[in-house]
Amino acid sequence: MPSSAAERAGFHPLRVSEVERLTDDSVAVTFAVPADLHTAYRHTPGQHLTLRRTGPDGEEIRRTYSICAPAAPEGRTPVLRVGIRLVDGGEFSTYALKELAVGDTVDVMPPMGRFVLDPRPGQFAAVVGGSGITPVLSIAATLLAREPQARFCLVRSDRTEASTMFLDEVADLKDRYPDRFQLVTVLSREEQQAGLPSGRLDQDRLTGLLPALLPVGAIDGWFLCGPLGLVQNAEAALRALDVPRGRIHQEIFHVDDGSAPAPAAAADTPAHATLTATLHGRSGNWPVQRGETLLETVLRARADAPYACKGGVCGTCRAFLVSGEVRMDRNFALEPEETDAGYVLACQSHPATPEVELDFDR
Template identity: 80%
Template sequence: MFHPLRVSGIERLTDDSVAVTLAVPPDLHETFRHRPGQHLNVRYTVDGQEIRRSYSICAPATEQPAAPALRVGIRLVDGGAFSTYALKELVVGDAIEAMPPMGRFVLTPRPGQFAAVVGGSGITPVLSIASTLLAREPDASFCLIRSDRTAASTMFLDEVADLKDRYPDRFQLVTALSREEQQAGLPSGRLDRERLTALLPALLPVAETDGWFLCGPLGLVRGAELALHGLGVDRSRIHQEIFHVEDGPDAPAGPRIETPAAGTLTATLDGRSGKWPVQDGESLLETVLRSRADAPYACKGGVCGTCRAFLVSGEVRMDRNFALEPEETDAGYVLACQSHPVTGEVELDFDR
């Protein structure tokens, strides 16, 4: 369910990114209290067209009685309707509709050693994770390995520097720039699998680290995941969130699936069930949206996980999946925006 929230602050971070703060009215405080690492799905109408996007919350997670802090980082995307609007037209006082915070790329503060490998705007949820962890748990430490194009394009420089100043013994920062040499630190270049395999063991005990958080473009996240697997990290300790996927050999679009004759979808959403025919080639999310405009979605690209649903019965095929962990798919969850029926009858439950 979407709620209108007023923009209370806009801060320019770089030439192509801003941080937007949304004010939450008192009656919605508990609805919008986020866990560190979660994101907001926002909705806005631009030139008569409804646009939905997903943006991670960078602010530390708050607890009662403090008001929830909703500050999201937005980077300009070429041709991006909402990011262009946010950077060029959005002003304090405007209203943006937002769903309550969601997402499973989270860390509940606890003692231990944690680390993250991030690229570009992938710093956004990890900033919330690290700042919340270090503030609430004195027996926790955090190592941040971040990659950016140049120093000028690096988001949240001041916030990360503040963590380094406040927690000098518990926060470690390593920065790599792909298009610019640094006076100190790593030589320029991308953080690929080979480079991370050599770098990480010099920073911390890789396999014993309690949790790894990977966030950013697909290539960086996949390379970091492979490096960690090669260094003996257990799969359960690796958490990832993809921020950008380009079509290519690593991200196949998948064929359009021809649905069975007389195929039908039964779906439960907000306690109400319906049954509809599946039109040839459409995704199960598209089937639901023809009758239920309140069906949850944001990116429609298999990245954000907003349309996650439990497959009650039948069989489906997903074109792509960059949002669900293997444990989730093993448990029966699918992405409705990427799912096509393989059997004539399919049932989904969006409420589980």
């Protein structure tokens, strides 16, 4: 796992070694990691990669995708395999499904992300929807392989069986660890011959379902991943069941426009604001233009500033607020503990005071 912000921010061209069709609208892409980059690209289960390519009009396109492969033990070659699902109008996902081929080269940033679980004894559970299975597959597979005193329960929701990603990999976990891996599948648009009735996993249903499956209060860590609505419903259900906030970890894979907070008005920004930022050991200060985010301010002078989604979801642009105050339009990436400690998302932050200082290296 990279040890510094400078190391995390750099891209390296990696060769595509495999492209596997998972469903009609998803693929798994594997990258070959050269020996001199093994340390930089060794991941913790649950982390993601930022991929970069140049679009047809010359614009830079960045997207983040979670690593689905188990974490390689120290001394072994890291396996970088990501799951990519087609998004309507998605420039990178369309390219990945229709054009990307073995032998192609893609710019890849080293693994990042804090939606992780270092293997340890205990009982863990996840509620995932759609492509939200991707990081949880890495978490569960690594945990069960390395820690014989660990158990894992996976509750997954998909539209239909044909649209379900990583069916074989999850079935393999069930076969290898029948006493330690519990799988519960819910299909929202298709009836199953056995198992739970079809339908959405909303808060009420999860509040009744989870205690019937496992001892909710004894679970050492909950991992919620998928669309915003599912994650919010699962968190609300767990809180209603008195699960402490510190045991709940979440990662959003998709934010519907209607459910995201509206950006704050530019009128709330001071007329003249200055940003000081430290990035890769070098500091600079620049005026913040009216209406722009602090990430946009940095990018005007420093093209190496870390970012990916620019939507407050991936957390790549996380920075420490050294001084001043900022207002974030939205935040789907940082845990409350992180914001309490002073971290912000630069892509969503606007100055609320005339002077603001950020440190991307902490």
